Amino acid sequence: MAALKYAGLDDTDSEDELPPGWEERSTKDGWLYYANHVEEKTQWEHPKTGKRKRVVGDLPYGWEQETDENGHIYFVDHLNKRTTYLDPRLAFTVDDNPLKPSSRQKYDGNTTAMDILQGCGLTGKVAIVTGANSGIGFETARSLALHGAHVVLACRNIARANEATGKILEEWQKAKVEAMILDLSSLRSVQQFAKAFKAKNLPLHILICNAGVFGTPWVLTVDDLESTFQVNHLGHFYLVQLLQDTLCHSAPARVVMVSSESHRYTDIKNASGKLDFNLLSPLKREYWSMLAYNRSKLCNILFSNELNRRLSPHGVTSNALHPGNMMYSALHQSWWVYTVLFTLARPFTKSMQQGAATTIYCATAPELEGLGGMYFNNCCRCSPSQQAQSEVTAVALWELSERLVQERIGRQAQ
Structure with a gap:
């Protein structure tokens, strides 16, 4: 199954933007890891910030978590009949350190x-x-x-x-x-x-x-x-x-x-x-x-x-x-x-x-x-x-x- 991007969730601010060739994925228990397709390796830390992150909360209604033939986690959106390797909860992540909450939010009070x-x-x-x-x-x-x-x-x-x-x-x-x-x-x-x-x-x-x-x-x-x-x-x-x-x-x-x-x-x-x-x-x-x-x-x-x-x-x-x-x-x-x-x-x-x-x-x-x-x-x-x-x-x-x-x-x- 080819990796599919979930429109909207891969748009990040400059700090969290991944370098070319990198992809963000999540484990079954919600921890994020990063795949480098150029060097064919994975790591827990964000390649730019060095932070470890996890997703929080339950999957949205209609979504289900599955595992492909290679053991990789992917997600099925039954309402819209689509699949993606990106966790739909990626809009709301927290750092490994609970005292330092992190958000992928790219807008603020000055946004129109x-x-x-x-x-x-x-x-x-x-x-x-x-x-x-x-x-x-x-x-x-x-x-x-x-x-x-x-x-x-x-x-x-x-x-x-x-x-x-x-x-x-x-x-x-x-x-x-x-x-x-x-x-x-x-x-x-x-x-x-x-x-x-x-x-x-x-x-x-x-x-x-x-x-x-x-x-x-x-x-x-x-x-x-x-x-x-x-x-x-x-x-x-x-x-x-x-x-x-x-x-x-x-x-x-x-x-x-x-x-x-x-x-x-x-x-x-x-x-x-x-x-x-x-x-x-x-x-x-x-x-x-x-x-x-x-x-x-x-x-x-x-x-x-x-x-x-x-x-x-x-x-x-x-x-x-x-x-x-x-x-x-x-x-x-x-x-x-x-x-x-x-x-x-x-x-x-x-x-x-x-x-x-x-x-x-x-x-x-x-x-x-x-x-x-x-x-x-x-x-x-x-x-x-x-x-x-x-x-x-x-x-x-x-x-x-x-x-x-x-x-x-x-x-x-x-």
């Missing part, structure tokens, strides 16, 4: 969405981006469209969405972009959007849940729920449920949840350790906008993880991310304190293109194909809070979200 998509063709791919008429949502949609994807800008304000599509078409007349109305504060609107999208008979390869509100005063939606919770979490939860079949039929497909590092500074469980609905959709006297936002961002990660556990067997993966630190966007307009903080911190903030980079990375990076249930910051995998990693809490949130949707949709149907 366009940097990640350089040389990438997305022709034939269909993507939905919620809240895409401005800010990082617009840059995300624009970046995908300029690289050939058919992009649906799903927005509450259809006039602004049409303006956004016009800007993209001015930049490239052949771009495939369209605007569709989606108001996440109304479950009926979510239902109508999903129905209208399905009527187009398009596949769906990328669903980016980007829309959100921040710092808004307490208000109930038409579905009688606190607005931050519904717009940032429940609306997206229902949207994914309604488009689940389309995603599965389009597999491999990806769902990307835009969360925030602020998820670390909150709790959604009561004193007895159980998920508390009153914390998610509080009464007016118990409402604090910042806390409501933080809780909704925690919900984003929990939902993403549970979604990945449920849909990855069907070829649909989900990852969550933090886009960047205090980027100036329409979100700040709801709260004057945020405007002041942004003014003070502006020299240290990201541009919108930089803010969209991690979203684009999660949506398109070849090395993430088949990998989900992770959290990213600056295009690099990192650990979310302990609570965000709780499967028990994630399941409880999923069941609560299903019940909330069913009660309200059932009530509207009567």
Whole structure:
């Protein structure tokens, strides 16, 4: 069997780049070794850095480890019917010394969405981006469209969405972009959007849940729920449920949840350790906008993880991310304190293109194909809070979200 390269995983930074004639392989127990085809020898140490490394974690769903007739380990991707001698987990390696973690990640906080998509063709791919008429949502949609994807800008304000599509078409007349109305504060609107999208008979390869509100005063939606919770979490939860079949039929497909590092500074469980609905959709006297936002961002990660556990067997993966630190966007307009903080911190903030980079990375990076249930910051995998990693809490949130949707949709149907 000839050695096959797994596109994306052999692109490394300058330090880890192998000299000509060298190949990276892994043993059955996950240790990396290096084959020199010129001198026909192997060694444990990286030929440039001298480091020993190993891969971590289980193989992605659908992958299986096999041994060829020469005793060499190779990997079978049953979903895409391909084989490779490169371990699909090579994007996430650690040094032999556990005190010095090593990553093959080649992007950082200064990377832009366009940097990640350089040389990438997305022709034939269909993507939905919620809240895409401005800010990082617009840059995300624009970046995908300029690289050939058919992009649906799903927005509450259809006039602004049409303006956004016009800007993209001015930049490239052949771009495939369209605007569709989606108001996440109304479950009926979510239902109508999903129905209208399905009527187009398009596949769906990328669903980016980007829309959100921040710092808004307490208000109930038409579905009688606190607005931050519904717009940032429940609306997206229902949207994914309604488009689940389309995603599965389009597999491999990806769902990307835009969360925030602020998820670390909150709790959604009561004193007895159980998920508390009153914390998610509080009464007016118990409402604090910042806390409501933080809780909704925690919900984003929990939902993403549970979604990945449920849909990855069907070829649909989900990852969550933090886009960047205090980027100036329409979100700040709801709260004057945020405007002041942004003014003070502006020299240290990201541009919108930089803010969209991690979203684009999660949506398109070849090395993430088949990998989900992770959290990213600056295009690099990192650990979310302990609570965000709780499967028990994630399941409880999923069941609560299903019940909330069913009660309200059932009530509207009567």
